[in-house]
Amino acid sequence: MKIIIPNFDVPIFKYIAQCLETIASDNLNVLYWNPSIVPIIDMFDELNPSVVFLHESQLDESFKIVCRDFDFKYVVFVNGETALPADLAHPPHAIIALPDSKVAFNDHPVIRIRPIANIPEIHNARYVDNLKSEILIDTTHVNIDDELLKLLSYLIATHHTKIIGDNALPLHQYMGKVTMSERANFIKSTNIFLDIGTDGHYLDAAYLKVAALTTHSTSSVVLNFNNLSTLQTHLGTLINKDLVQQQYINQCYSHVCEKNASYHFSSELFNLISESDIAKTLLEYMKGITC
Numbered sequence: 378m379k380i381i382i383p384n385f386d387v388p389i390f391k392y393i394a395q396c397l398e399t400i401a402s403d404n405l406n407v408l409y410w411n412p413s414i415v416p417i418i419d420m421f422d423e424l425n426p427s428v429v430f431l432h433e434s435q436l437d438e439s440f441k442i443v444c445r446d447f448d449f450k451y452v453v454f455v456n457g458e459t460a461l462p463a464d465l466a467h468p469p470h471a472i473i474a475l476p477d478s479k480v481a482f483n484d485h486p487v488i489r490i491r492p493i494a495n496i497p498e499i500h501n502a503r504y505v506d507n508l509k510s511e512i513l514i515d516t517t518h519v520n521i522d523d524e525l526l527k528l529l530s531y532l533i534a535t536h537h538t539k540i541i542g543d544n545a546l547p548l549h550q551y552m553g554k555v556t557m558s559e560r561a562n563f564i565k566s567t568n569i570f571l572d573i574g575t576d577g578h579y580l581d582a583a584y585l586k587v588a589a590l591t592t593h594s595t596s597s598v599v600l601n602f603n604n605l606s607t608l609q610t611h612l613g614t615l616i617n618k619d620l621v622q623q624q625y626i627n628q629c630y631s632h633v634c635e636k637n638a639s640y641h642f643s644s645e646l647f648n649l650i651s652e653s654d655i656a657k658t659l660l661e662y663m664k665g666i667t668c
Contacts, residue, residue: 379406381426387454389473389490390430392639393646395497400658421447428650433457441466450650455480470650486649492577492595494584494638495557500666502561502585508539513567515560516542518574525573528605539563561585569615580637583629588615588622598632634667
């Protein structure tokens with residue numbers, strides 16, 4: 378079976394591909410495709426894929442041709458505010474949608490993106506002594522406003538703090554932009570990770586067995602804060618009570634292992650398109666590298 382994933386800047390495509398690569402075999406090939414170089418018709422002629430991941434913008438006249446000439450399943454990522462074209466030759470086997478999408482997908486099977494720990498890319502994270510900190514903050518996908526700057530000023534004054542992320546700050550504690558694997562090492566080397574973004578990176582910390590606090594929790598397990606007073610309370614408990622911190626870390630790790638990792642999302646998706654063997658293999662692989 379050949380599974381084709383376009384190399385668009387769609388993070389969930391990358392997460393799914395990385396999970397699939399870990400279970401690749403002679404009977405399962407995961408291939409990347411650059412649509413800006415190889416047109417979709419040429420790709421199908423050359424590879425004759427079994428499953429294709431597509432962006433909604435690719436459902437054009439060329440796609441109609443491959444629907445007519447080839448037998449395949451496809452999953453489409455939808456990030457717009459408009460419905461899928463009404464004249465599709467074949468409906469998608471699954472739609473990947475944003476969590477807050479208001480688009481009506483009618484009877485199409487839909488899986489919505491949610492915060493997940495991207496295990497393949499962070500699994501080999503390690504403690505690095507010169508990256509160590511008491512508090513680590515990631516500014517990626519964060520709105521830097523006066524309230525946040527006050528929060529950072531407090532943390533810098535009271536704790537050994539390091540800051541990473543795409544949004545630069547004029548502070549010597551800011552270490553710059555990092556790759557995902559570098560961020561994982563920073564997380565592994567801190568005592569407490571503060572997730573103030575919207576991407577659910579607190580689950581990466583949970584998987585790496587590092588205590589995490591977040592401003593955007595989707596979990597009843599991971600501690601949430603939305604003001605300085607609540608943050609101070611959580612920090613005081615986790616920093617001063619080792620047994621409580623370890624119990625909290627174990628609970629958060631179990632939360633990830635239950636259903637909140639990229640392997641879970643990928644498995645759910647392949648069950649959705651009736652590829653149960655792949656779905657089962659993904660979960661079995663994950664169990665082999667986690668609890």
